[in-house]
Amino acid sequence: MRTSVFVGVSLDGFLARKNDSYDFLAPHMGEDNGYDAFMADVDVVVLGRRTYEVVLTFPEWPYGDRLVVVLSTNLSELTPPEAANCELSRGPPRHVVEDLERRGFHHAYIDGGATIQSFLRDGLVHDITIGRFPVLIGDGLPLFGHLAKDVRLELRRVSSSPSGGVRSEYRVLAS
Amino acid sequence: MRTSVFVGVSLDGFLARKNDSYDFLAPHMGEDNGYDAFMADVDVVVLGRRTYEVVLTFPEWPYGDRLVVVLSTNLSELTPPEAANCELSRGPPRHVVEDLERRGFHHAYIDGGATIQSFLRDGLVHDITIGRFPVLIGDGLPLFGHLAKDVRLELRRVSSSPSGGVRSEYRVLAS
Numbered sequence: 001m002r003t004s005v006f007v008g009v010s011l012d013g014f015l016a017r018k019n020d021s022y023d024f025l026a027p028h029m030g031e032d033n034g035y036d037a038f039m040a041d042v043d044v045v046v047l048g049r050r051t052y053e054v055v056l057t058f059p060e061w062p063y064g065d066r067l068v069v070v071l072s073t074n075l076s077e078l079t080p081p082e083a084a085n086c087e088l089s090r091g092p093p094r095h096v097v098e099d100l101e102r103r104g105f106h107h108a109y110i111d112g113g114a115t116i117q118s119f120l121r122d123g124l125v126h127d128i129t130i131g132r133f134p135v136l137i138g139d140g141l142p143l144f145g146h147l148a149k150d151v152r153l154e155l156r157r158v159s160s161s162p163s164g165g166v167r168s169e170y171r172v173l174a175s
Numbered sequence: 176m177r178t179s180v181f182v183g184v185s186l187d188g189f190l191a192r193k194n195d196s197y198d199f200l201a202p203h204m205g206e207d208n209g210y211d212a213f214m215a216d217v218d219v220v221v222l223g224r225r226t227y228e229v230v231l232t233f234p235e236w237p238y239g240d241r242l243v244v245v246l247s248t249n250l251s252e253l254t255p256p257e258a259a260n261c262e263l264s265r266g267p268p269r270h271v272v273e274d275l276e277r278r279g280f281h282h283a284y285i286d287g288g289a290t291i292q293s294f295l296r297d298g299l300v301h302d303i304t305i306g307r308f309p310v311l312i313g314d315g316l317p318l319f320g321h322l323a324k325d326v327r328l329e330l331r332r333v334s335s336s337p338s339g340g341v342r343s344e345y346r347v348l349a350s
Contacts, residue, residue: 013319024325120311132343134330135326136319136326137322138319138320138322138323138324143187144187145313146313147312149313150199151310151313153186153309153310153311154309154339155335155339155341158335158341160333166343168341170186
């Protein structure tokens with residue numbers, strides 16, 4: 001099963017402010033950032049609990065009927081919107097991946113800062129697409145975090161958007 | 176006087192490891208990254224003390240006979256290599272810029288993490304060129320830091336290098 005990260009960050013590498021707001025991405029919303037094409041290939045979503053709770057505030061559930069695995073070591077149950085197809089998992093990442101593979105999923109979208117970081121630390125991310133937007137916010141929830149060792153990647157493609165976003169697509173190299 | 180930043184960082188935004196090593200940039204050295212063309216226009220360099228001390232370990236002083244202003248609140252004197260043209264300054268950034276402007280300099284290269292951050296915080300950076308290289312190191316000396324408010328930029332140009340570096344050139348927008 002392929003695992004992909006697809007995120008937008010500030011130029012200083014934050015997914016959101018400390019209060020979970022991503023208002024700074026607003027000037028770049030509505031541009032074709034490749035997300036729809038990416039999602040068309042995804043058949044399962046793995047979300048951190050914090051990201052899941054942000055998504056719950058959206059006017060519409062964005063993942064259709066795809067399975068969404070919510071990672072949390074604290075929650076004991078989920079109360080997702082009616083149309084949503086959610087499961088709770090305590091992880092760890094390797095168990096999540098093995099379980100989804102066994103069940104026949106072929107492409108997982110990994111989202112949420114802490115979740116992305118734990119999958120990267122465990123060598124369980126294949127592809128990373130980063131949209132980097134031209135604003136420094138100084139503080140917030142970082143995309144990347146501590147690692148036990150360097151992670152090398154291969155640049156596959158770069159493009160820029162009219163509003164000044166830079167999208168870079170990477171493949172994570174085996175260490 | 177124009178002030179520019181020209182840096183190389185890991186994909187997770189570090190200028191160097193905590194021990195000042197930038198070994199992770201080695202696979203990308205020797206590529207034309209635009210540095211020589213950039214430096215040809217620079218007539219004064221402003222370095223943080225820590226970067227200055229790293230540069231002192233280089234086999235050759237890299238700034239020719241350009242004036243190099245070393246910012247430090249601790250050092251009481253400098254002992255630079257013989258060919259070097261160095262001055263010590265305690266800052267703050269605005270005083271440094273005003274002084275250099277008065278003396279007729281037209282383009283300052285601002286380097287060093289803490290120094291770049293203080294010039295950015297004080298609204299004293301005009302241009303930023305970032306070469307971002309495809310490796311995550313997890314920890315180190317960050318390019319960017321805390322800010323009192325958002326800093327918006329305009330993307331001027333993006334290019335990629337054969338080894339997978341992504342060079343983005345930004346103009347800092349007035350806030």
